[in-house]
Amino acid sequence: MNPAEIPVGVVGLGLMGCSIVTCLLMAGHPVVAIAPIPGDMATAEPRVRTHLMNSLHEGLITDSPETYFERLQITEDYGLLKNCRLVIECTLENVDIKKAVYAKIEAVVSSETIITSNTSAIPISLLQRQTQLPARFLGLHWMEPSHTTRFLEIICGDLSDVQYAEWLYELSQLWAKEPTLVRKDIRGFITNRLMYAMYREAFNLVENGYATVEDVDRAVRNSAGFWMMLAGVFRWMDLTGVPAYHTVMKDLFPTLSNRTDVPALIDDIVKAGGKGVLNAQGFYEYTPEEAEAWQKTYEEFSYDIRRLALKYPADVVKNKLANE
Numbered sequence: 001m002n003p004a005e006i007p008v009g010v011v012g013l014g015l016m017g018c019s020i021v022t023c024l025l026m027a028g029h030p031v032v033a034i035a036p037i038p039g040d041m042a043t044a045e046p047r048v049r050t051h052l053m054n055s056l057h058e059g060l061i062t063d064s065p066e067t068y069f070e071r072l073q074i075t076e077d078y079g080l081l082k083n084c085r086l087v088i089e090c091t092l093e094n095v096d097i098k099k100a101v102y103a104k105i106e107a108v109v110s111s112e113t114i115i116t117s118n119t120s121a122i123p124i125s126l127l128q129r130q131t132q133l134p135a136r137f138l139g140l141h142w143m144e145p146s147h148t149t150r151f152l153e154i155i156c157g158d159l160s161d162v163q164y165a166e167w168l169y170e171l172s173q174l175w176a177k178e179p180t181l182v183r184k185d186i187r188g189f190i191t192n193r194l195m196y197a198m199y200r201e202a203f204n205l206v207e208n209g210y211a212t213v214e215d216v217d218r219a220v221r222n223s224a225g226f227w228m229m230l231a232g233v234f235r236w237m238d239l240t241g242v243p244a245y246h247t248v249m250k251d252l253f254p255t256l257s258n259r260t261d262v263p264a265l266i267d268d269i270v271k272a273g274g275k276g277v278l279n280a281q282g283f284y285e286y287t288p289e290e291a292e293a294w295q296k297t298y299e300e301f302s303y304d305i306r307r308l309a310l311k312y313p314a315d316v317v318k319n320k321l322a323n324e
Helices: 015-027 041-057 065-069 095-106 126-127 162-175 191-207 213-222 224-240 241-253 264-271 290-311 316-322
Strands: 008-011 029-036 071-076 086-089 116-117 137-142 154-158 178-182
Touching: 008 015, 015 041, 015 137, 015 154, 015 162, 029 116, 041 065, 041 071, 041 264, 095 241, 126 137, 137 162, 162 178, 162 264, 191 213, 191 264, 213 224, 213 316, 224 241, 224 290, 224 316
Parallel strands: 008 029, 008 086, 029 071, 086 116, 116 137, 154 178
Antiparallel strands: 137 154
16 A cells, blocks of 8 residues: 555544544555645644654654645545545534534445445444445544554444455554454443543442542552553453453452442533633643643653654564564
8 A cells, every 4th residue: 555645635623633644644644634624724734734843853854844735635525535535524523513413424425435424332233324425434542642552443334344344444544543343332432441441440440438539540540540541451461361360350349339320520620611721621630731731741752652662562472472
């Protein structure tokens, strides 16, 4: 595959949409970036430019941002998606909004164009039924910042043609991803189901007085956060002794939270208008300067952790043995 010969469209130019655009440009694709919200026309270009400048500084790319902008169109005109072989929808988590966007996309693209959604929670089987040709509709679940992280989930809906998923699986490896192909649709897909189980237990511990927010974060950072990038859940149990986990599960599983309501701790924050570092109101207290500094620190961390992650790909041991 040659990315230069595969035009890609991205609809939705918020924070994640802009980092997806950056990832695609870095991989060599011509990109048509659609702003469904007029305000995104003003913010998209500087966001993508900043990502490219930082990527140049960090050594992820060698050409100037202007070189990449030669292959980028930022527009409100859906008609420019006409020649795209892949379109990635990255709009608000609202089925009606997405349905309206899909209608605009399908009005101009070829019947062979693959359409995907970056939804993190809405079942692909539900979304693809909002389209004219559901077989060519799949999920592409990215992680922010999309141009530095290895994560990508490719999700088949009930009506998806798996050949399109396999094509995306191959293509996404040219985006410096280690993709996961989810062949059977389930709400939340893989990563979110695992993470929300952790979130639920974290809220349970805090709201019932076992630990503070700071305590929980510290425990996760220094335990799971230490080994997860290398090993994953099942490999970690292999590395540290499977029988011990079997023993603990018998006693611990019955005590874990299985609540189904939204915890009051997060409900109160959202009802008060809190958005985390975006407006300096979240689980922690921030000054505006601290909130901005945390955003920048996370971006710096993403580049550092990417360099480390590239040293330990999924096949790291296989490669070591082959080279001995």
